[in-house]
Amino acid sequence: MRTRVKICCISSIDEAQLAIRKGADAVGLVGAMPSGPGPISDQKIREIAAQIPPPIGCFLLTQEEKSDEIAEHLLRTGVPTVQLVRHLSIVETMHLDRVLLTTRRVQVIHMEGPEALDLIEKYEPHVHAFLLDSGKPGADIPELGGTGRTHDWELSRAFVEKAKKPVFLAGGLTPENVGDAIARVKPFGVDVCSGVRTNGHLDPKKLDAFMSAVRTADRHR
Template sequence: MEKTAIPRVKICCISSTEEAWTAIRYGASALGLVSYMPSGPGVISEELITKIAACVPPPIATFLLTSSQDAQEIIQQVRNCRTNTVQICDYLKSGSYQDIRAALPGISIVQVIHVTTEESLKEAISVAPHVDAILLDSGNQSLLVKELGGTGRLHDWNLSAKIRQQVDVPIFLAGGLKPENVAIAVKQVAPFGLDLCSAVRSNGKLDEYKLKLFFQQLKYCTEEVSLEFN
């Protein structure tokens, strides 16, 4: 029987080189490095982001999370931090994805879509041709203090599944994932990747026991899904 591919795992809110290597050791395919955000956990300085990104081996993706809505600012941030991926957590107001791609050849562009209503589906379909992947999260851009990630909340996975079915780029699923619900996420949404922060932390620190538990549960549930569909 052919197994369902295990989704890639991105561990977000990495705050030190030690955390980076811990996440990699347990199986992370990508690391999230959070620059300035209006709210939420994990924010570190661009200097520290640069230091962490420099120590990560090439097979692992390093995501710079940015709240900037200006393409030129984003380009400068990536040049400063030297990550291999940029995760745009808000919508662009100034400049374009093409500006970013032209200025940063070889850098992957991931756009966050905060899944709230059917409008999120339209937004994802519109954005997909211009980016390398879409990350579906549970933030809220309409609040006075924007939530651009790290909420730990679930969103409507039925909408996420619709988005995954209608776009031609890889989908990362974020927001409230934990060992207890990862099987449902994999079965319902079938994402390319999963994005975790609070589920693998204790008192703000990366927790090796929680990491091990999540990766074990992910492997187990992926095998279960494979058996069901073969």
């Protein structure tokens, strides 16, 4: 099995092209957030998304919690896949079934404890994939991604084993630890932001090292 790689916090067309040249399967474009790295304007997201060639995936990270506002955010940006970084209510999740007929949905699960496993049953009928991250949505200033912190990979492994939908692993991944993460969690894909950046900019050498570590781990899966 080949581990998919998503490079997040893309800030320009040049960064998107660099990520793709280095082997990224998908890129993430971050909308307005209460904290964390990478937010860019909706206009910039739209400009970058228009330049992403198939079959490369393109994800919009949105903090919106209402189905109509999520749909409007997608309409403004023209991105084909939405990454929902908050734990939506079941009412809004079900309403999205009616308003996002063709948009692929990835639900972020913030792995704060074993209760995260209970969210599989809640969301799985309504999404195409999960993404496990290290945020704290209930903090005074909500953390919804881009924390640079790892979480309990044994819990993530349990999530992967229980879920029937593909699962991406995020949170503090680097060229040094991604191989261990893949071996322990066995995710469908990995997602990285700060781990392949230097002074906020996408670093070609770190990208090469990250991709090499992923492919080495794949050979031992």
